[in-house]
Structures are given as C-alpha cells and as structure tokens.
Amino acid sequence: MSHSTPNRPADRPTPTVEDYLMTMHVMERDYGEIIAARLAEMLNVTPATVAMTFKRMERDQWVVGKGRKGGVHLTESGRSAAYSVIRRHMLAELLLVKLIKVPIAETHNEAHGIEHSISPALEERLRKVLGDPEVCPHGNPFPGHEAATSHWIPLTELAAGQKGVIRRIHEFAEDNHALLGFLVENGIAPGAAAEITEVLPFNQTLTIRIKERAITLGFQAARYIYAEVT
Numbered sequence: 475m476s477h478s479t480p481n482r483p484a485d486r487p488t489p490t491v492e493d494y495l496m497t498m499h500v501m502e503r504d505y506g507e508i509i510a511a512r513l514a515e516m517l518n519v520t521p522a523t524v525a526m527t528f529k530r531m532e533r534d535q536w537v538v539g540k541g542r543k544g545g546v547h548l549t550e551s552g553r554s555a556a557y558s559v560i561r562r563h564m565l566a567e568l569l570l571v572k573l574i575k576v577p578i579a580e581t582h583n584e585a586h587g588i589e590h591s592i593s594p595a596l597e598e599r600l601r602k603v604l605g606d607p608e609v610c611p612h613g614n615p616f617p618g619h620e621a622a623t624s625h626w627i628p629l630t631e632l633a634a635g636q637k638g639v640i641r642r643i644h645e646f647a648e649d650n651h652a653l654l655g656f657l658v659e660n661g662i663a664p665g666a667a668a669e670i671t672e673v674l675p676f677n678q679t680l681t682i683r684i685k686e687r688a689i690t691l692g693f694q695a696a697r698y699i700y701a702e703v704t
C-alpha cells in the first residue's frame with residue numbers, strides 16, 4: 475500500500491496511516507473511544523494487522539497507548555494529521571460531486587483514491603474555490619465545523635409522525651458501500667424530506683416515507699442517518 479506521491483509533504487503519514495487516523499478520529503469524536511476490533515472490521519484488515527500498525531503509529535507518535543486496558547488515543551500530531559486527511563477527503567468528495575457530477579453513492583470511495591495526493595497548496599485552493607465548505611456531500615462536518623451539524627438528530631431518536639429533512643449520512647455508513655448504495659437508491663440522501671411512519675422497538679426497525687416510498691430500516695443503519703426536524 476505504499477503508493478508514494480510527489481505531492482505528499484515529507485512529514486505527512488503514509489496513506490495507510492492516514493486511513494487509520496481518519497477512522498480513529500471519527501470513533502473518538504462520536505463514540506468516545508477507539509475500538510481495535512471495530513477498526514479492523516471497518517478497514518477490512520485482521521486484528522493482528524491493526525495491532526502491528528498501532529505499534530508503528532505509536533513509534534511515529536501518531537497515537538499513544540494507555541497501558542494494558544486504556545486503549546489507544548490520538549496524540550496532538552495524530553489529531554492534526556487526521557484533520558488534514560479528513561479535510562482533503564471531503565474537499566475531494568465535493569469536487570467530484572459538484573464538478574464531475576459523480577453520484578454521492580460513489581464519491582466516498584473515489585475520494586479515497588485522491589485525498590492522499592492533494593498537496594497543502596492544492597487543498598487551500600480547493601477550499602477557496604468550494605466556498606469554505608462546512609460539510610461533505612453526505613453532510614458530515616469538516617473538522618472545526620462540528621457545530622454546523624450538532625442540531626441534526628439520528629432517526630432512531632425520532633417518534634412516529636415526526637417529519638424532517640435528511641441532512642447527514644454518518645462517515646461509518648459512507649464506509650459501508652452496500653448500505654450507502656441502498657440508502658441513495660431509496661432517496662435517503664441529504665435534502666430529502668422524510669416522515670417517520672412507524673417505529674417498532676421490539677423489532678429494532680423503523681419505517682420512513684420519502685416521497686411516496688416507504689423504507690424500513692434497522693436501528694443500526696437508522697442511527698447513522700440524521701435529520702433536521704421540521
């Protein structure tokens with residue numbers, strides 16, 4: 475995985491480490507801790523590979539381990555490297571959606587191929603050209619702009635009869651290609667007006683209506699979708 479690129483500053487982590495940092499930051503931001511087993515699942519590698527990469531990342535001071543059961547945390551330089559790759563990822567997504575009209579079901583994966591080779595100068599130009607954006611095409615916040623999304627509520631916290639506008643599909647759903655494809659295919663995308671029509675806690679499902687279509691989602695997927703209540 476060592477595709478070196480001429481635009482990569484010398485102090486930037488390798489693309490593999492950048493992928494780790496991006497996911498680890500989102501885990502810490504939203505779930506309070508980094509879970510190695512979950513990371514392995516999300517990055518599609520074995521737990522042994524994660525453990526090995528953690529060792530390298532600790533050596534290079536992107537993360538610190540907190541003893542035997544304290545888990546792993548990003549260092550300050552790890553966090554700013556995570557912010558940097560997340561910004562580049564999101565700018566690449568916006569570029570693909572706005573300029574090349576790539577469907578939002580595909581931008582995430584395409585952006586993964588681009589983000590590692592965007593130089594700081596290009597990043598700055600993209601940011602300006604794209605109008606200093608606050609969220610990616612899926613509604614996830616740029617680092618430092620978390621407040622822009624803080625009033626959007628996961629569908630699992632809404633009751634039957636409540637209406638809203640879909641605003642955000644969480645990064646972890648973006649990473650699940652099958653799920654993201656299903657959502658977009660069914661019109662569950664930022665900007666869509668939706669109504670919760672049924673919540674069945676015993677079944678762990680809820681049903682939403684978008685246009686004339688009723689879509690049933692498990693709580694696990696619904697938790698990744700945020701709406702602005704209207």
Ligand SMILES: [Zn+2]
Nearest residue numbers: 563567582648
């Ligand atoms: Zn993405």
Ligand SMILES: [Zn+2]
Nearest residue numbers: 567610611612
């Ligand atoms: Zn995105």
